[in-house]
Amino acid sequence: MNPIDPRARRTRDRLRAAVRELAADHDPAAISMGAIARHADVNRATVYAHHSDVDSLVADALDDTIAHVARAAALCPLDAPRDRPPAPLVELFTRVGADAVLVARVLGPHGSPRAAAELRERTAAALAERFAAGARPAGTAGVDPEVHAAYLAGALTGVLAHWTAGGPAVPAEDAALAFWRLLRAGPGD
Template sequence: MNLDDPRARRTRAALHAALRELAAERELSDVTMSAVAARAGVNRATLYQHYRDLDALLTDAMEDTVAVVARAAALCPLDAPPDVAPAPLVDLFAHVADRAVLYRRVLGPQGSARCAARLRDRLAAELAARFATGARPPRVAEVPVDVHAAWLAGALLGLLDHWLAADRPAPPAGIALATWRLLRT
């Protein structure tokens, strides 16, 4: 299958949207491939041509997470003051807050451990690629790029899970500032 084909891209986009909608309505354990196919308006055979299982579809549908987190990491100015969260970090938490139910279901205890691990690994790879260009604080220069990327990916996903699990999560600007202060230590 040619993933650059406009029909394949439309089908994948429909499958992503269907899965995100279903995950916002019910626990991931209650979402089936049949339900995703029906919601997307495609048959199951078409769905299986694109994804081998729900975890693979979920990981691909959550790819925007990787892009948003990597963008925030890449765009955060290294010399920003400790008392003001950089705008990309605030944008990251606002993005997650807007999709809180979905993120809670993916990252939480009832979520998909395989999907969370794949997201962490993809995020670490994206961060490592960005860090390899030298976009890192000087104080971590002696830390290998892959170690820094793995640490940051795990820390951010763990923090998102913790933040979303709270009964009354801090507003995005508040958690962004706390995160920024931690990142600067």
């Protein structure tokens, strides 16, 4: 499949839209390739020509959000005050909030293991790259940068799963502030 072929791009966009719409009402584990084909108005062979399974399609549908989360996480300044979340972190929560239903379904108990892993792994990779360049919070010198990045990516994924479950109960800026305070917590906090 030629990824720059306009017909292939249109089909891929239709499949992404179909899985997003279906995920609004169903966990990814309950969505079949046949249902996606019917919803996108294509045949099943076309779906399989683009994706091997539903999990792959869900990860693809969430790709832009995952990329945004990874970039924003790596851009957070290390010296922002504890009582004001950094702008990239607020952006991250705002973007996830716009995709809250799909993110909640993906990170939920019957979600998409591939998309959830990709979110964690791409965020950890972006953070590890930043840490390898020497940008690390004070007091973390004794921790392997990749372990530190994995820890933060896992914590962020867990908070995003909790925040999006049932729809964001608090505004993105408040959720970003809570997460930032947890990261910046010190003795006695």
